[in-house]
Amino acid sequence: MAEVEVLRAAVFGDWPHGFLGRAGGLSGGPVAGLNVGLGAGDDPDTVRANRQRAAAAIAPTARLVTVYQVHSAECVTVGEPWPDDARPEADALVTDRPGLLLGVVTADCAPVLLADRTAGVIGAAHAGWKGAFGGVTDATVMAMEALGARREAIVAAVGPCIAMASYEVDAGFEARFLAADPANGRFFAPGRPDHAQFDLEGYVAHRLAAAGVGRVERLGEDTYAQESRFFSFRRATHRGEPAYGRQISAIALP
Template structure:
């Protein structure tokens, strides 16, 4: 099966939000599981990642990522990494390197200032987005010569509001930062709320002053044939879940 790669006209560089289609994994990981931290067979994950690298036109070792920890840390990359730093975003101005992030409900966000030749990729779950990982990515891109008003940012497949039920403590975390964030919550059952993660991500990107921000409007939870979902796996009481990959290169 061929790979399915979602793209956006807003990013005029090589990029892709890869769905789970076209991979070598089986069982609960069936498809293009690129998560080296999953319990999937490491050699199968390596095959999947090689397929992604080929689709991006880079060597497998030039498909770089980080050890994601739900932080607000962005790192600058100018060569293939020998060890993965603990961070949740990467930026570069070096051609031939594909920046990548892994997700399974969190937001994969790809950035490009095509004029300056600077790109970025961020893993933005609720904690990272609230703590400022998107802002940190933009700051790191500016340090390489990008202009924030020239940066286009695209949020890929992520969990949508209708599927993202949270409790009152979750709401409290956002209200403590800014009472205006209440707009990203609607009432659910009982004391439950439904949180708009992509809407919040778009707000943070636009508040940071990027030239353009959009969401591809794909919900990971609601489309099991195309996307992995941590929350869907949890509801189904499955042992583990695959990780989607998003990548961008100059």
């Protein structure tokens, strides 16, 4: 079995964190690899084992905490872990408690990890286009501030997600972003008639910078184009596959 691949961001230094892909897991079939998605139609025991492997690769002594993701702008503050079957509906988590590993799962959407090293506050956000447009990263920064973080001291990294070259959208999608801010046009490139290519990673990084985050790093990894490394909802959809896996990104306090 392959080892779990852990991608790290320079902005976090030696703090425990990681953006994982599909390598090193126990799942088979269309979700073969390190599938951590509880709603992927995978064997629940296998998913739990994959989650344990993922957590051990990032922060072996921490307790993994995730949410029931619904493509919202909701962020929850974690004081103590909850069981997987009692996850609140939200798309971001923050904490100032040691021993917790905050995780988000993705399959083309952008995973965002955040930290204020001085304040000892961390966050993780799941930013698909809907959540990013609705302000999930803004909500995460605000929730971190409520725990004592300063937004100018926060560093963030945007992990593997679908890249502009792989992300075709229709004219209505583009119009929605342009109506909110004409400057959003920079995140679109011409495509086939009545379509465009959308830069999700660039847009998420822009929202973080616009919120006053001190440093933002982009990993520049395309989930759609790298089948051997990452799960992709859109790739599975285009191929008519019956299911798709999810990868995890997570961060903990040292």
